[in-house]
Amino acid sequence: MSSKKNKTRSPKETNPKKIKKKTSVLVTDKVEYIDYKDVNLLTRFVSDRSKIRNRRVTGNTVQQQREVANAIKNSREMALLPYTKRVSQTRTGRPRDGERGERGPRRDDDQAKQAQVEAVEVESIDVDAVDADETVEA
Helix, strand or coil, X not given: CCCCCXXXXXXXXXXXXXXXXXXXXXXXXXXXXXCCCCHHHHHHHECCCCCECCHHHHCCCHHHHHHHHHHHHHHHHCCCCCCCCCCCCCCCCCCCCCCCHHHCCXXXXXXXXXXXXXXXXXXXXXXXXXXXXXXXXX
């Protein structure tokens, strides 16, 4: 009886999955030198949020990826590429009908408005009292 640990693994040739190696954009376009001023080329290696993409995603070699990263960093420093792009965020998940769920009770809109009105009335009363004291002294 042989244990699971002693079983030999099957060679990679018999593996049914065929993984195709990605070809780099630099190889297909026959780029010799990566210039930091070539913004169109560099934007291919940057995500929509301006993050530098991985080698695994782009298909670059180690040397190509290092040159691309340095060129992107230089072009950002020279303000040719942005460090980040503005992304509008949509908030979902919480309903807008006044239900807060587990977070606790929420003031109704009428109660909140009433609290604001009371705060304004208190401020105006204090101001009126100060004005009345000044007119009596005069």
